[in-house]
Amino acid sequence: MLIKVEAIVREEKYEEVKDALNKIQVNGITVCQIMGCGTQRGYKEVVRGAEIDIYLKPKVKFEIVVSSEEWEKKVIDAIQAAAYTGDVGDGKIFSYEIRSAMRIRTKETGYDALQSEF
Numbered sequence: 001m002l003i004k005v006e007a008i009v010r011e012e013k014y015e016e017v018k019d020a021l022n023k024i025q026v027n028g029i030t031v032c033q034i035m036g037c038g039t040q041r042g043y044k045e046v047v048r049g050a051e052i053d054i055y056l057k058p059k060v061k062f063e064i065v066v067s068s069e070e071w072e073k074k075v076i077d078a079i080q081a082a083a084y085t086g087d088v089g090d091g092k093i094f095s096y097e098i099r100s101a102m103r104i105r106t107k108e109t110g111y112d113a114l115q116s117e118f
């Protein structure tokens, strides 16, 4: 089973989450800078005297594809621990089954496409 774990975390947690994933030795990571909001829908901020709605805030998204539910749990637990502050806006972790994977260089698919040679 191939599973993608997608985590949206605080920008300032980027290093910690990256290091935590490196520590458990995942076989690949995709990161992007995104904008988002959760249930509080951003927050109000005063800019030059005028109150403006900051609806979307910059966040960092990690994507990790793994090949078992055991690895799914390992990745989710590592991200949760590294991204946690306890305040609102800590982020969310989603996971879902994906249909296929292919390593372009070798044409390996599925589980094999994710394995390391080392």
Ligand SMILES: Nc1ncnc2c1ncn2[C@@H]1O[C@H](COP(=O)(O)OP(=O)(O)OP(=O)(O)O)[C@@H](O)[C@H]1O
Residues within 6 Å of the ligand: 008, 009, 035, 036, 037, 038, 039, 040, 057, 059, 087, 088, 089, 090, 091, 092
């Ligand atoms: N339902 C959702 N769908 C898609 N993305 C979401 C959803 N909820 C949160 N996100 C993403 O996660 C980021 C962080 O969300 P956030 O941690 O504020 O969630 P929350 O549910 O409001 O939790 P909290 O109460 O701890 O703030 C958002 O900026 C957004 O990118």
Ligand SMILES: [Mg+2]
Residues within 6 Å of the ligand: 037, 038, 039, 040, 041, 088, 089, 090
């Ligand atoms: Mg929130």
